[in-house]
Amino acid sequence: MKNKNFNIWRGLNDFNGKIQNKTAKIGVIGLGYVGLPLAVEKAKAGYTVIGFDVQEKKVEMVNKGINYIGDVVNEELEVLVKEGKITATTNFDELANCDAVMICVPTPLDKFKQPDLQYVVASTRELAKRLHKDMLITLESTTYPGTTEEVMLPILEETGLKVGKDFYLAFSPERVDPGNLRFKTKNTPKVVGGVTEECTKHAKALYENVLEAEVFAVSSPKEAEMAKILENTFRIVNIALINEMAVVAKKLGINIWEVIDAAATKPFGFMPFYPGPGVGGHCIPIDPFYLTYKARAVDYHTRLIEMAGEINDAMPEYVVSRLQDILNDRKKCLNGAKVLLLGVAYKNDIDDLRESPALKVIEHLEKKHADIIIHDPYIPEFKHDGKEYKSVELTKELLESVDAVVLTTAHSNVDYEFVLEHAPFLFDTKNKTKNIEKNKEKVILL
Secondary structure, three states: HHHHHHHHHHHHHOOHHHHOOOOOOEEEEEOOHHHHHHHHHHHHHOEEEEEEOOHHHHHHHHHOOOOOOOOOHHHHHHHHHHHOOOOOOOOHHHHHHHHHOOOOOOOOOOOOOOOHHHHHHHHHHHHHOOOOOOOEEEEEOOOOOOOOHHHHHHHHOOOOEOOOEEEEEEEEEOOOOOOOOOOOOOOOOEEEOOOOHHHHHHHHHHHHOOOOOOOOOOOOHHHHHHHHHHHHHHHHHHHHHHHHHHHHHHHHOOOOHHHHHOOOOOOOOOOOOOOOOOOOOOOOOHHHHHHHHHHOOOOOOOOOHHHHHHHHHOOOHHHHHHHHHHOOOOOOOOOOOOOEEEEOOOOOOOOOOOOOOOHHHHHHHHHHOOOOEEOOOOOEEEOOEEEEEEOOOOOHHHHOOOOOOEEEEOOOOOOOOHHHHOOOEEEEEEOOOOOOOOHHEEEEEE
């Protein structure tokens, strides 16, 4: 009986047992758009979570129960903090008390469009200092295939501990879509690939205990890393295709928006993508270039991806060129013109400016010496290229005073009928005015 009780006790307190009975303490490094929602979901599932970040302001806000991420419910964070299920810290020594750690740090590109892994490397080094037996580490930050095994693993094994035996290492790509009302962290299917079978088993078990979605296991971290790249390469290539089609359609006098709607009636073999002033966000303009970097190491050039990037990067300048032509037709000059931009966020109904094409539109307008005015109900003020911009209120007087209005982000809480009633015209790059009939003659589509 004594032996049996000991085995039961051991089963509850070994790593797998801690995952199943939710006594495992979870660490999340990086409390941004990926990390904070993930930390909240793990705490809601019953785990005790410690969030780590180098930004003291974020840590203070979390510890006060103050939310700063759109995909997190304010009240849920507040309750979890009060219950002690979530705490945040800048002290990485607390990693030593964690049984599992998820790394959710930025992985930007440098000015040469090459991966910048400094945050992943720094986080891994901090972990290595506190690595202990039976610790699970999962990287969620998007990166090139091989990062988990070629960059992280050697740093962690410098401690003398061995992967799959002493600790567990896996990659599970984040799939966050800010502002998506249907799919959040909790109900989005997950992909996970461990360095060994044991690594995969434990990582899969942890995610399954948290999410209300299927967790798909792949054979190694490389497959999981590549899956994330493929997801966003698919998008950047198709967006580039439709952006190029929009430019050609304009030259041919064809309404590209009608063309897309017509093609979308086909029930198979077609998926609609839509043109716009460019591509923004934390994934689509960045992730595919992680693959181009890695491909060069094996002497292969991803021509399609690079061309897609060039086409999408050219769209902000194309929008400004079109605006210049529109004003010219009205005997006005872009130099000195009063231009109102509707929306600067990278997508509708969020406050995220990362890689926003509207910022590049602003840059090109500044070069042409236009007088730029901003209206964005989600972003009251921001800085770009050392200049401060503030969102102004949409009024009849403002709209009547401007020379042009350009819709760059299709927020749903803007009164476009009011805009059309009082503005000289609306250059609609997103087809947001599709169902508006009144003053339709003032709409100019991309």
